[in-house]
Amino acid sequence: MDILNALVAFLNFVFIPAATYGAQLALGALGVTLIYGILRFSNFAHGDTMAFGTAITIIVTWGLQSLGISLGPLPTALLALPVGIAGTAAVVLLTDRTVYRFYRAQRAAPIILVMASVGVMFLMNGFTRLLIGVDEQRFADGARFVINVRDFREWSGLTEGLALKTTQALTLVVVVVVVWALFWFLNRTKSGKAMRAYSDNEDLALLSGVDPERVVRLTWIIAAALMTIAGVLYGLDKSFKAFNYFQILLPIFAAAIVGGLGNPLGAIAGGFVVAFSEVAITYPWLKIAGYLFPDWQPDGLLQLLSTEYKFAVSFVILIIVLLFKPTGLFSGKSV
Amino acid sequence: MSTNRQAESSNPWRAPILFAILAILFILEGSWRSAMFSGSWNTSLAILNMGLISAITALGVNMQWGYAGLFNVGVVGFLALGGLAPVLVSLPPVDGGWSSGGLRVLTALVVGLGTLGLAVTLWQRLRRGWVRGLAVTGALIAGFVLYRNIFDPAVIAIEANQSAQYGNLGGLGWPVLISWPVGGLFAAAAAWGVGKVALGLRSDYLAIATLGIGEIIVAVLKNEEWLARGVKNITSIPRPVPYEIALQQNPEFQTAAANWGFPLAEASGIWVKLCYMSLFLVVLLSIILLAELALKSPWGRMMRAIRDNETAAEAMGKDVTGRHLQVFVIGSAVIGIAGAMMITLDGLMAPTGYNPLRYTFLIWVMVIVGGSGNNWGAVLGAILIWFLWIKVEVWGPSLIGVLVTPLPEGGLKEHLLDSAAHMRFIAMGLVLLLVLRFSPRGLVPER
Numbered sequence: 001m002d003i004l005n006a007l008v009a010f011l012n013f014v015f016i017p018a019a020t021y022g023a024q025l026a027l028g029a030l031g032v033t034l035i036y037g038i039l040r041f042s043n044f045a046h047g048d049t050m051a052f053g054t055a056i057t058i059i060v061t062w063g064l065q066s067l068g069i070s071l072g073p074l075p076t077a078l079l080a081l082p083v084g085i086a087g088t089a090a091v092v093l094l095t096d097r098t099v100y101r102f103y104r105a106q107r108a109a110p111i112i113l114v115m116a117s118v119g120v121m122f123l124m125n126g127f128t129r130l131l132i133g134v135d136e137q138r139f140a141d142g143a144r145f146v147i148n149v150r151d152f153r154e155w156s157g158l159t160e161g162l163a164l165k166t167t168q169a170l171t172l173v174v175v176v177v178v179v180w181a182l183f184w185f186l187n188r189t190k191s192g193k194a195m196r197a198y199s200d201n202e203d204l205a206l207l208s209g210v211d212p213e214r215v216v217r218l219t220w221i222i223a224a225a226l227m228t229i230a231g232v233l234y235g236l237d238k239s240f241k242a243f244n245y246f247q248i249l250l251p252i253f254a255a256a257i258v259g260g261l262g263n264p265l266g267a268i269a270g271g272f273v274v275a276f277s278e279v280a281i282t283y284p285w286l287k288i289a290g291y292l293f294p295d296w297q298p299d300g301l302l303q304l305l306s307t308e309y310k311f312a313v314s315f316v317i318l319i320i321v322l323l324f325k326p327t328g329l330f331s332g333k334s335v
Numbered sequence: 336m337s338t339n340r341q342a343e344s345s346n347p348w349r350a351p352i353l354f355a356i357l358a359i360l361f362i363l364e365g366s367w368r369s370a371m372f373s374g375s376w377n378t379s380l381a382i383l384n385m386g387l388i389s390a391i392t393a394l395g396v397n398m399q400w401g402y403a404g405l406f407n408v409g410v411v412g413f414l415a416l417g418g419l420a421p422v423l424v425s426l427p428p429v430d431g432g433w434s435s436g437g438l439r440v441l442t443a444l445v446v447g448l449g450t451l452g453l454a455v456t457l458w459q460r461l462r463r464g465w466v467r468g469l470a471v472t473g474a475l476i477a478g479f480v481l482y483r484n485i486f487d488p489a490v491i492a493i494e495a496n497q498s499a500q501y502g503n504l505g506g507l508g509w510p511v512l513i514s515w516p517v518g519g520l521f522a523a524a525a526a527w528g529v530g531k532v533a534l535g536l537r538s539d540y541l542a543i544a545t546l547g548i549g550e551i552i553v554a555v556l557k558n559e560e561w562l563a564r565g566v567k568n569i570t571s572i573p574r575p576v577p578y579e580i581a582l583q584q585n586p587e588f589q590t591a592a593a594n595w596g597f598p599l600a601e602a603s604g605i606w607v608k609l610c611y612m613s614l615f616l617v618v619l620l621s622i623i624l625l626a627e628l629a630l631k632s633p634w635g636r637m638m639r640a641i642r643d644n645e646t647a648a649e650a651m652g653k654d655v656t657g658r659h660l661q662v663f664v665i666g667s668a669v670i671g672i673a674g675a676m677m678i679t680l681d682g683l684m685a686p687t688g689y690n691p692l693r694y695t696f697l698i699w700v701m702v703i704v705g706g707s708g709n710n711w712g713a714v715l716g717a718i719l720i721w722f723l724w725i726k727v728e729v730w731g732p733s734l735i736g737v738l739v740t741p742l743p744e745g746g747l748k749e750h751l752l753d754s755a756a757h758m759r760f761i762a763m764g765l766v767l768l769l770v771l772r773f774s775p776r777g778l779v780p781e782r
Contacts, residue, residue, distance in 0.1 A: 115703060122760045130754045247550075253543045306558060312554055
């Protein structure tokens, strides 16, 4: 019975939160990796673009709510999501037109593109603040729990409860669907194959008649969709605050690099590696240890690092992986 | 940029003219009261002082990026480490702080470092195979457990000591000016460690690695209360210049202020800021002098050769990674000095204030706008961008106020007026993008 309790506590406090967070990071890292693979630079504006897309979605959500439209148990934000994606796609295409295309045509060093993305980051940050302000916004509605603690306790007779929030379940489902759709697109459609060809060998792809500007446009649109979805899921799960999206840049980069930049499969793996290590290292294991070894009374909470160090964890993983595999676990690109 | 840095003929008057314009801006700010300027010398000098510190930070970044092409996005971390120095050097020691656990904390830190060293040695000495993996993992885990067993009780003891007022180790009680070079040393030591691990990485990877380092250093400062009280902040850091109150009570100063024709309170504020300004100018000019001398020496020519073509430099027998480490450490030391100066000027250590947008990315805007590779460019860019950063907060709302006058009264107009304060990010982004596009080598390009 105690092993079951420990298992439930583990699911509740470690596995489900980490899986949800990992899924959100994976979507973010997929966007970073796609941009790195096709446009060949690390996009520092990624976090702030996520915030921007989420802000559009939130505003549309508020509009829908004021009209009395809802999705029943599901959050209304899902209905607003397509508008958010379209708006973000329009904005990133505009930045590509006005900013990045110039440097691409010049064949400027990748670091110049990175620098330009810092400029875009400032702009996106400012626009997001103009649009929705700096305060914390909660926009999750609908049913709060799929499984709630009390029902689970009554059903199972365990002392430890299990909760599964709607947003967590939704995140996992949406991410599976999105990842499946992305891989189907990359592996089965002509445009997807063109993107992969362009990413693998630019010159060869150009020789075979791939239109580079089209590939770039597609990349931005897909990245915008991934960013907005990741941002909205993260916002639904935690809450929306523009600055948090800037901070999430580090774990997203860490995930993309741990998996291997430019490798979509790696981005997903990296997202989960980073999320699970963050949660496992900052979670106080005392409760679970208490179920497993009832006679053992340790002094502390059995927490390896305090929660504030969670960004540090992603970075340490990054360094360790890079020391042993300089291009990531799945052997990504290095331009 | 790194492939296209050949000097082109540039107007020798360009830098002096731009500096003159900058000076006029500060004079207007000090003397002309209007919608655009405050007309207060106190404000003008306050902006200038912070601008000078930003200029020193920008010089450090310029050494790393402009001379060596290293993309360091962890500026905020090195600034914060430098800021630790005034706290540890010039604050008076806390009664009972050291005796309650100081030595134990130091022992723990030595144990932690020793564990890392042991793991590295094991990794290098043992042969490839599962024995090596097991030994290294075992050493790391055992070391970590031992470290936490010494560290945690010591920290609890220190933080329990007079926790309302102190709860930290305190400082050495030395003059605050000594802490400036110490701040440089702190940052340099950290940079050496970071460089050893991360400098082998490609530019983008290095950027992200340093971004992480910056976050970690700030996280440590926020959490390790025994060190600098964390988010409880440290106030009343000693000053190298007189206090305004002391000046106002000094009869000599009272007559001097009357002669200048300034009210006493204003005059004392201006005097203190002028004192700071002279100190900062001495540091800034010495660093520029050293940097220019270094750049014009064979060492500087070698650095630029490495930056412009690493492969060729390596073929000539230059130790590229070694030189990169060297310039990374020197640049970070300069950033650390600026960090210590900033805390001295503020008189306050507040780790939550270390925001990477402001202390990393804004510094980068300064360097790019000013002219990477050129020390005077970096200084010009830093002071100019800092001036804009402060003034846009005033100009943005008035601009939006003018723009929204035709709009009807209501929610939208109010929302726009309320959020006008966020204009500064948009302005900075625009400045950076415009300069990158139309003058990629900056306002004062490298000669």
